[in-house]
Amino acid sequence: MAGQDFPSKGKNSLFFIFHYSFFIPLRAVCVLGGSKTVIQMRSSDEQAKFDRFIANLGKVPDNDSGRGPESRLPNELRGMNWGALLLNFIWGLAMKTPWAWLCLVPIIGMVWPFVMWVRGNEWAWQYRKWDSFDHFRRVQEKWALWGLILIVVSIVLSILLMSWTQRMMSRFLTV
Numbered sequence: 001m002a003g004q005d006f007p008s009k010g011k012n013s014l015f016f017i018f019h020y021s022f023f024i025p026l027r028a029v030c031v032l033g034g035s036k037t038v039i040q041m042r043s044s045d046e047q048a049k050f051d052r053f054i055a056n057l058g059k060v061p062d063n064d065s066g067r068g069p070e071s072r073l074p075n076e077l078r079g080m081n082w083g084a085l086l087l088n089f090i091w092g093l094a095m096k097t098p099w100a101w102l103c104l105v106p107i108i109g110m111v112w113p114f115v116m117w118v119r120g121n122e123w124a125w126q127y128r129k130w131d132s133f134d135h136f137r138r139v140q141e142k143w144a145l146w147g148l149i150l151i152v153v154s155i156v157l158s159i160l161l162m163s164w165t166q167r168m169m170s171r172f173l174t175v
Contacts, residue, residue: 065136066129073125077136081120083143086151088113091143095124 064071083091092100102112116123121140130136 063130063132065125066127068126071126073122074133077121077125077133079121080117081124081140081144082117083140083147084120084124085113085117086147087143088116091120091147092116092123094143095120096127097123098127099123 081091084095089100089103092103097116099112100116103109103116105112124140125136130139
């Protein structure tokens, strides 16, 4: 600031130097009785934080997961979430989504797993903090795999149970 001339409108004046186009004063120049005094309005740490804020203004951070509805799902992670469809309520609890309990509500629970299938990746990104995109993908793939395993095992057990029940019924009816 030394050697810099400031406009003077009389003997007593106060001028503010603004940063960029924002009206946030960084320094104030006070002219009293013809002598100029520069007053620092912020500490250098606050100035560095402000400069980083201005530099990142309008940029989407790489990983803003876990910040609730203000988190934006990156385009490469968009898509259907099979873990949310197949293991809906349990998946929702693990992902900390506030909407998972709707699977337990009668009538709504018949449709809600399909809503979770479509919106699952978005909700998982918003309500749980992830280390990276790859971490998110790996975890969701594991949920989908376990959901598929559970469905296959359920179908096999159902078929076995039905055939066993049919055999037992035919025994009792023939006696």
